[in-house]
Amino acid sequence: MNLRIPGPTPCPDYVLDAMNRDMINHRGPEFQDMLHRCTDRLKEVFKTESDVLILTGSGTGAMEAAVVNVLSPGDQVLCVSIGVFGDRLAQIAEAFGASVTKLTATWGTPADPEAIRSALAENPDIKAVLVTHNETSTGVTNDMAAISSVVKGAGKLLVVDAISSLSSLPFYTDEWGCDVVMSGSQKGYMVPPGLAFISVSDEAWKAFEEAKMPRFYWDFGRAKSYLNRGQTPWTPAVSVFYGLDAALERMLDEGMDAIFERHARIAQKTRDGVKELGLSLFADESCASNTVTAVNVPEGVQLGALMRQLQADHDVVLAGGQGALDGKIMRVGHLGYITDEDITQVLSALSTVLPQVGFQPVTSPARGA
């Protein structure tokens, strides 16, 4: 299967092979070694000297962990949303009692750092800014350098959902002063879902000491104290750890800069190819994500029929739209274990199937891929 959704991503054979191993004692020396090795390597991926904690759960679990560990009920927070996942972060903050001011950009566009500056100036009691780095639902990447400059310039806590970007797109946790950053195994790491990663800056630890939202499973303090003795507080997803251990070694061998360049090149190839087919991109190229490309479903084409035929005839699986974009866009994931050939295959399949499901290009004829 050419699985081209924005996570879970395909896994290389060396990841699947690493996972084909029986269980070990998660409170024994072998796990201790693996936990420390993975944690140290994740710090290199996060580009941080701060703590990185590995949690067993989905990315949304890490989002909940980020909220409940640094905030108290009633705390004022600014939630910067540019899509489904930005909305989700705001929903979590609200569910746990934060007082949320929401700054929403039109879907398909990035957050405006100046709008964040104004919102912070108008609401001086805001304690933290919660923002998505790469919005999977719209295929848009925010300018984190600019946003962090505004947020940290204002002395606020900066909480970043980098679940679908970190390890694929340039991200500099310490340089940008990000206090809490979330990521997940099923994205650029090329590992099955089940583990989430979260960095905690010194400032975030200070916030943790005062934070009063109820927490237990996601508690940073418990995770850190167990990490100090080479364990996780609760039984970890051991097999996913095996995969992560193998993947991180290969990733650092390839080098983060090389990984970033590969993602940028393949994303450009995707966008160029999609346009050559006569399709239009949902997001402007100036902010288009290099991990996922959102493509407008052309008039006259039923997305369900298109996706079913892509899978049935070509074994190509794309993602549809989420929320308000359901049926209106399709998304091509190109993160993690991705090659030029994978995208060539997607474009070729699209060029064959599109006319079969009623597509008539308006702008330029499909030239194939």
Add this chain to the structure above:
Amino acid sequence: MNLRIPGPTPCPDYVLDAMNRDMINHRGPEFQDMLHRCTDRLKEVFKTESDVLILTGSGTGAMEAAVVNVLSPGDQVLCVSIGVFGDRLAQIAEAFGASVTKLTATWGTPADPEAIRSALAENPDIKAVLVTHNETSTGVTNDMAAISSVVKGAGKLLVVDAISSLSSLPFYTDEWGCDVVMSGSQKGYMVPPGLAFISVSDEAWKAFEEAKMPRFYWDFGRAKSYLNRGQTPWTPAVSVFYGLDAALERMLDEGMDAIFERHARIAQKTRDGVKELGLSLFADESCASNTVTAVNVPEGVQLGALMRQLQADHDVVLAGGQGALDGKIMRVGHLGYITDEDITQVLSALSTVLPQVGFQPVTSPARGA
């Protein structure tokens, strides 16, 4: 490795093989089929007609889910603890604002149903009783039939941690009127950690509608509404699902009664063998668990030295004690993928290593195994 800890348990080859498969779209038809199949089979294992939800997380996550979905801050609950995991359930309830009355049994003994009856009579405002079925830290199984008769007779909500028992020991969710029951993949299911299972009775759903504890990731309502369309709300641990799917098929082929009998027989063999070595059991045999046996560390023996040598010379890995029992007991896990030969090997290794680490039997000479 002869991994004889009470979870994660060893995985059969057919589970590891099933997991050696690349990712699929967790919002596609293949995952939908697998989710429905696993859910239906789990209902057979739980012996319930009620909903069973599959959550991505550790067993402790399911414990948190149980608490936050049926309770409100200030609700009075009775927490019946007979060890570390009963204490943990009480800690979670307290962390989320419940008013906890705790009924604690001496470690190594089971809960007394009559004490529960008295506690409920003395505290008529108690809304729910939280209890551990099988206490992994002490190797004691509670009499759930008797406890449920008292709790449901008093009209209270019954929340049961059956993480280390359900699928290995007889458990009858509906017959016993259990409202919320938790279990986990890394126990009797012979699957790696990463998935937790939780049943929700009609009465629990009514409590859910009124429950005000903050929740998002663990929210039963979101899990149920996504299950209705063949999905999970958040990205699931797909590879663990593959293993679970394979394991549940084999378990139902073997038959739950046959599995219960196998566990009872092997547990008896373990207890008999340990006593023959001149060691003493931590818990009375009348309440001893059939998934894990707690053994007193004999005088003059350093548990660390014993466990290191068992692993180095015999590739046998046992668990130590938790909390107040650290260094005082060792625990032999015998749940899930377990055979008579596995226990023979454990007993043989113990008979060799014990004298090497200073053991001098007091009661009867070690006769080997």
